[in-house]
Amino acid sequence: MKKPLILLFFALASFVSQAQILDRKDLKTYKGFFDFYYEESTDKIYLKVKNLNEEFLYVNSLASGVGSNDIGLDRGQLGSERVVYFQKAGNKLLLIQPNLKYRANTDNELERKSIEQAFATSVLFGFKIMSEDDRDYVIDFTPFLMEDTHGVANRLKQRKEGTYKIDASKSALSLERTKAFPENVEFEALLTFKGEPTGRNLRSVAPTASLVTVVQHHSFIKLPDDNYKPRKFDPRSGAISMSYMDYAAPIQEDIRKRFIIRHRLEKKNPNAEISEAKEPIIYYLDPGTPEPVRSALLDGARWWNEAYEAIGFKDAFQVKMLPKDADPMDCRYNVIQWVHRSTRGWSYGASVVDPRTGEIIKGHVSLGSLRIRQDFMIAQALMNKPFAESDDNYQPMLDMALARIRQLSAHEVGHTIGFTHNFAASTNNRASVMDYPHPQIFLKNGEIDFSKAYATGIGEWDKVTVAYSYSDFDQNTDEEKALNQILKEAQNSGLRFITDSDARASGGAHALAHLWDNGKSAAEELKNVLMLREKAISNFSEDNIKSYEPYSVLEDVFVPLYFYHRYQVEAAAKVVGGLDYNYAVKGDGQITTEAIDAKVQKETLDGILKTINAETLAIPKDKLNLFPPRAFGHNRSRESFKGKTGVAFDPLSAANTASDMTLKLLFHPQRANRLVLQNSLDESQLSLDDVIDNVVKQIFEKTNEDAYLNEIQHQINVNVLKYLMNLAVNDESYFQVKAIANKAIRNISQENLSLDMIKMQYNFIIKEFYEHPEKFKIEASPKIPDGSPIGSDMCNYNQN
Secondary structure, eight states: OHHHHHHHHHHHHHHHHHHGGGGOTTEEEEOSSSOEEEETTTTEEEEEEOOTTOOEEEEEEESSOOOOTTTTOOTTOEEEEEEEEEEEETTEEEEEEOOTTEEOOSSOHHHHHHHHHHSOOEEEEEEEEEEEETTEEEEEOHHHHTSOTTOHHHHHHHTTSEEEEEOGGGOEEEEEEEEEETTEEEEEEEEEEEEEEOSHHHHHHOSSTTEEEEEEEEEEEOOOOTTOOOOBOOTTSOBOEEEEEETTSOTTSOSEEEEEOEEOOOBSSTTSSSEEBSSOEEEEEOTTOOTTHHHHHHHHHHTHHHHHHTTTEESOEEEEEOOTTSOTTSTTOEEEEEEOOSSOOOEEEEEEEOTTTOEEEEEEEEEETTHHHHHHHHHHHHSSSTTSSOTTTTHHHHHHHHHHHHHHHHHHHHHHTTBOOOTTGGGSSSOOTTSOBOOOOEEETTEEEOTTSSOOSOOHHHHHHHHHHHOOOOTTSOHHHHHHHHHHHHHHTTOOOOOGGGTOSTTOOBSSOOSSBOSSOHHHHHHHHHHHHHHHHHHOOGGGSOTTOOHHHHHHHHHHHHTTTHHHHHHHHHHTTOEEEOOOOTTSOOOOEEEOOHHHHHHHHHHHHGGGOHHHHSOOHHHHTTOOSOOTTOOOOTTSOOOSSTTSOOHHHHHHHHHHHHHHHHTOHHHHHHHHHHHHHOTTSOOHHHHHHHHHHHHHTOOOSSHHHHHHHHHHHHHHHHHHHHHHHOTTSOHHHHHHHHHHHHHHHHHTTTSOHHHHHHHHHHHHHHHOGGGOOOOOOSOOOSOSSTTSSOEEEEOO
């Protein structure tokens, strides 16, 4: 009897002491979706949990960032979203994340249970129950908030910046944006990570690199109601998809269910041709964005309303300024943030998505603030003596940069409303803002014309994606047929959709889907770009910078001009050994796949060969004096020319880098393999022998009377050799490709046996290669300066 009484005594004592928590005088009370309490004396938050086993959404994010593009921890960066619930287990509440990747959509409870038991769930945290009153539980929520949920330490370690962990003595709850609302509660914690810095990126942005402090944000959000209807994913639609496996699906049906992600949008009157939305989609711009960028971002984002109007919505897509007292991380707001970093970097559109259905709950755009300066610099380089008469003649460059920012705003918002890239749009009159746009600049009466550098407004393809994802059909409409009709009409009008993996340059094969290109013909546009580049280089002078700016700035301005052709080379290279294909479905009548016409491939190869021509790559001699050794305080950066002549400007390495860029693409093993395959299926097709013979004839059989051009030629020749050698030994190369490459290398060697000292060096390289092929690796050319894409390194999207 004594033991039960003792246990009862301790239980009552415990209960009394814990119940007194909420009666403490220094508690600040927050009432909302979850009630919680802050105790200043202990810097703790206590959370009241009323409903066990009731699902809600948990999202983590970063309210403040590190400021380095390379590290990738930005202000406003969304983390993962998870459906979670609280479950009681003894004296604990467990925060559990169910496994929604595997489901059974059935009324059979035991069948659903069998799937739940077959796959792992995740317990995110265990909380000791501090008090209990009529099934209301109070827990100490602080340890959960102080965890590195966003994975900051892991990211620093992955980026080789050092091993860090949270320093509790230098961390605290942050109350400025800790708030409660009826359908969401928001928490923030200031976390300091302590460690030994090992990388230069962190040292460049942190005031004390051994102590890195960020603010981590946590959101608990009420899940949407059951009235949202998921829409089926179609690979032709341009929509971003989410998927899961449904084990209750009939055997004759696909077990993987795929749906698009989209905001909920419904007409007030679904039977009306034009109707307002029950709840319009509203995006808010970061009020910290300065003018004139602010107006440009508002304009570009608002373009999307045109597409919604085309499907019968009135003012369904709106863009406003974020109220000054609003929190951009609050999931009630779709936000466009202007994000600062120490170097140019990604812009991206991310979304918080209901993992159950694909409904977008929050769109969050992050735009890198430095990218506008790169477009300004491109225009500055292309213009003819912009500062000859006045240092105030910056408006033409600014106009072009702002035109790009409008397009960028629309592009990234497009990701957050559910759309992926369409890299075939540039071949069809710039039909989508979801392409990567290279400035479309012309020579007009011998002068460079910037007036149509970037398109204005939403594209025809963008209207198709909005129609597929957001059309609100009445009850009498067969939705599947209506959606197929939308895509069929787009197909009949000549619109094409090809996205990321089929558009990338390395090994890419689609002849119409490219990043940063223009025009229907990659070869014709490459010709235009090279002519434009030649004209702009001819015009280039000290008047491309302002008075009293160092000539080192002039060199930096010259970089994007010298490599101006880089993206169109990527596009052209993909035509060689290229394919035309679609994301076709049975019965839609589209081309499935076919090789590019041999004549087109040969014409394109001729254009590519001009980019490894010494005359094309030689910086004119009369321009070289514009680039003296770097001025004090203006050191070279990742966006500068790389060279091997010490402080002196190195035009030979510039040519080496540019030719390496072309040859790396042209002699990619996968491309070489396709050339062999295509020629075996159709002997009229361009063969790998044809490509190599054309390159060798242009390079090794060409001589220049000018010594400067000859030295550039040698740089190009060595690059040809190293990429032929790579084909000969690369594990990805067909056996046949290796044989063809070896034959070409031996032919070069035999032709050069009795020639001059330089060509004897080629033979020495070849001899070393054959004596020790196992030691071969591609010798790196001087690295091409950053620049892809225009104004950034990458554009990302994710739906988390």
